[in-house]
Amino acid sequence: CVVVCCVSRFCCVLVLGGRGCKYNFPFSLGHASDCQSVWSLVGTMFALRRLATRPLLAALDVARTGAAQCTPRRSLSTSLSRQGQDDPTNYVHTLAMRGPAFPDNRPAPDEVMFPEYRVLDPTGTVLNPDEEPQLPPEELLKWYKTMITLSQLDSLMYSAQRQGRISFYMTAYGEYATHLGSAAALTMDDVIFAQYREAGVFLHRGVTVQELMNQLFSNEQGHTKGRQMPVHYGSKKANVQTISSPLATQIPQATGAAFALKYQPEEACAVCYFGDGAASEGDFHPALNFASTLDVPVIFFCRNNGYAISTSADEQFRGDGIVSRAAGYGMDCVRVDGNDVLAVYNATVAAREHAVTNNRPVLIEAMTYRMSHHSTSDDASAYRGNDELELMNKINPIDRLQVYLQAKGILSDDDIDAYEQSAKKLVRSTFNAAEQLPGPALSDMFSDVYDEKPLHLQRQEQQMLEHIAKYPGEYDLSKFADHVKPTK
Secondary structure: OOOOOOOOOOEEEEEEOOOOOOEEEEEEOOOHHHHHHHHHHHHHHHHHHHHOOOOOOOOOOOOHHHHHOOOOOOOHHHHOOOOOOOOHHHHHHHHHHHOOOOHHHOOOOOOOOOOOEOOEOOOOOEOOHHHOOOOOHHHHHHHHHHHHHHHHHHHHHHHHHHOOOOOOOOOOOOOHHHHHHHHOOOOOOOEEEOOOOOHHHHHHOOOOHHHHHHHHHOOOOOOOOOOOOOOOOOEOOOOEEOOOOOOOOHHHHHHHHHHHHOOOOOOOOEEEEEEOOHHHOOOHHHHHHHHHHOOOOEEEEEEEOOEEOOEEHHHHOOOOOOHHHHHHHOOEEEEEEOOOHHHHHHHHHHHHHHHHHHOOOEEEEEEOOOOOOOOOOOOHHHOOOHHHHHHHHHHOHHHHHHHHHHHOOOOOHHHHHHHHHHHHHHHHHHHHHHHHOOEOOHHHHHOOOOOOOOHHHHHHHHHHHHHHHHOHHHOOHHHEHHHOOOOO
């Protein structure tokens, strides 16, 4: 056993130990050399564990319940009802924390877990009428229609990638409630930092399906002008920053934006979406630590969908999900049923009010499930079975909202068919329009970096044009906007 104690102006928390063990080890993060020594120590401890004839720390008689009682000091859950925590179907959400959620893998009765806020049970029934948000029917129908549109979009674009018509795609099957419930609780002054599975946030804030399609096809009307992979959306009018491929880079960026918003007259906050996998990245700690110490209005919205690509949550960490980490940063937090759109809405409303009123960060962990592959580059059947998918499909957010709307008399069977046909028509028509447009102009490769194009970029552009002119048969220029021949 190796024990190291470091004293510094900066510290981080590494959670080490086996299932049921939750030990916090503080390490110095003052300099890069300190980080290297920390990870060297981790490697040494891992090697010692492999060589040991008995589990590391087995001689320490530490009660599981005692270790599990380290919960955040402040929780927004205390202001939200915990109705439904004893629901017998609640165990399905343990998948996003501890591996496959089957009855024989339910948490031990004596294990203390952070509560999960709900408004609707898995069948779409309101658990506590006092928690039901009083929203106009047209707003609830907007959420439902957007979910249906997203489902149609995911289905068509996944197939289109398989046919080679676009290069890449990521679906959000099963996670739509996290999009709509959170987006509806925000204002247009709030600055959004998305990851790559929040298309519903864009649609709710006024981005059209056609605009998303143009980006997916990287055509001349796509706002990224072909410089980004598909699903890397962004929108100035919707106040959503353009998505980046590197994982978790948006988390410290959101903290910085929130620091600026703190000194603006508008009551606004930054909202950062990320997955449970991103919470294992090195950007996560400094972002949350700075947010807390600088007292900035930011909501860190974690979609815990159970998997970081092929790595399940129980292989990522042994702690109680992501929300339990809030204690280390002294920030408020709430865990919410991510497939309950009403609960997500209530939780985000409470989080935003706290953030902008007190200039304090809030961590939301939405427990949901990724129903499809990580992306078109992934095959989820290699690491999970159909029995798991069938179980988790029972808490599909679309079905849950649909049952709720039908019970309130807002939605009929005829409406359901009509909305599905309308969404399918919209998605297919925008698909056809986007596919027929040419790609961006070749000159766009050299624009938008500087206000005035510098000499070295002018020379590079000229060299490119001379090269193409020298080998005209090697390049098909008809697909680019500045070389399309006008039709007669």
